[in-house]
Amino acid sequence: MHFIIPNVNSTTGGYGYSLERFRDAELEKDVDVLIFGSSHAYRGFDPRVLEENGKNVFNFGSSAQTPINSYYLLEQYGASMKPKVVVMDVFWDGLASPPAEAVESSIDICSNKELNKLDLEMMIGQHNVLLTNTFMFHAIRNKLKPIANAVQENIENDQYISGGYVERTFEGSIEKDLIGMKPEKKEYNSQQLDYILKMKQYCDENQIRFVLTRVPITAEVIVATPNTKELKEQMVDFCSSNSIEFIDYCNLSEFEAIGLDSYHDFYDPTHMCKTGVEKFNRYLLTNDELGLFK
Secondary structure (H helix, E strand, O other), X not given: OEEEEOOEEEEOOOOOOHHHHHHHHOOOXXXXXXXXXXXXXXXXXXXXXXXXXOOOEEEXXXXXXXXXXXXXXXXXXXXXXXXXXXXXXXXXXXXXXXXXXXXXXXXXXXXXXXXXXXXXXXXXHHOOHHHHHHHHHHHHHHHHOOHHHOOOOOOOOEEEEOOOEEEEOOOOOOHHHHOOOOOOOOXXXXXXXXXXXXXHHHHHHOOOEEEEEEOOOOHHHHHHOOOHHHHHHXXXXXXXXXXXEEEXXXXXXXXXHHOOOOOOXXXXXXXXXXXXXXXXXXXXXXXOOOOOOO
C-alpha cells in the first residue's frame, strides 16, 4: 500500500519493487557479485544475463539509493550473503545531497522490510523529521500488520525479475526530453563520499573486493552536463587516494562501444530500458576489464 499522510510517507509494495527485492534478499546466500546503487543500478544490471558465466549476482539497488543506504544494507546483509565482490553505482545525482536531504530511499527501505537496529541507526544518522516519523509509523504498523502480508503492486511497463532487477519495456520516444536540454552543473557531497569509505572499510575487513562504477546514460546528458570531465576526474582521484577500483561506463566512448542509441535504448535521459540493458550487460560479459562477471 502506497500513501502519504502529513509527515509520514509509505511506499510499501510500490514503485521500484523493494518489497519483492527484500523478500529475495532474505533467501540469498553465497553471492559472487552484490550490486548497490540507485535506480541506475536496479534497472541497469540484469542477473539473468550476468549469471551466464556462472556467477551468482544479486542486485540490491533501490530508488534514489545513496551511499548511506548502501552502507547500512551491506552491514545488514553482508554476513548472510557473503559476497565476494561488492559493486556500487556512483551516478552523480546519488552523491549530490547530504544524508539529511536524501531520504527517498530510506523511506522506501523502511516501508518494505522488517525494521531492526541498523535501520534505526540509519534513520537517526539522517536527522530528518519525515524519515523519523515514517520509521516510527512502520515500526508500529509492522507489529499490527506484518510486512510479510504486504502485497506488491503491479507497475505499468515494469517487470520484477528474481535477483533484484526491474525490467522496463519501452516502445515510445524520449526525443522531446533530449532536445534542448539545459546545462546543469553537478557536484559530490562529502558526507556521501564518507559512507563510500565506510563501505570500503567493511569490505576490507571481510575480504570482499569493492568496486565503484557508473552505468551508461544518454550521450545527450553527458554532453549537457558542463562539468562531466571534472566529475570523472574527482571520482578517479577519490578512488586512487583510497585504493578503490573504479570503472566508468558513463562516457561517450563507452556509449559508442556498447552500441547504445539514446532514442531507442532509454526510457528517459538517464535510464536504460530493456534493449539498452541487454546491450550493456552483454558488453560486460565480454569486455569487463576488471573481470567482475567472467
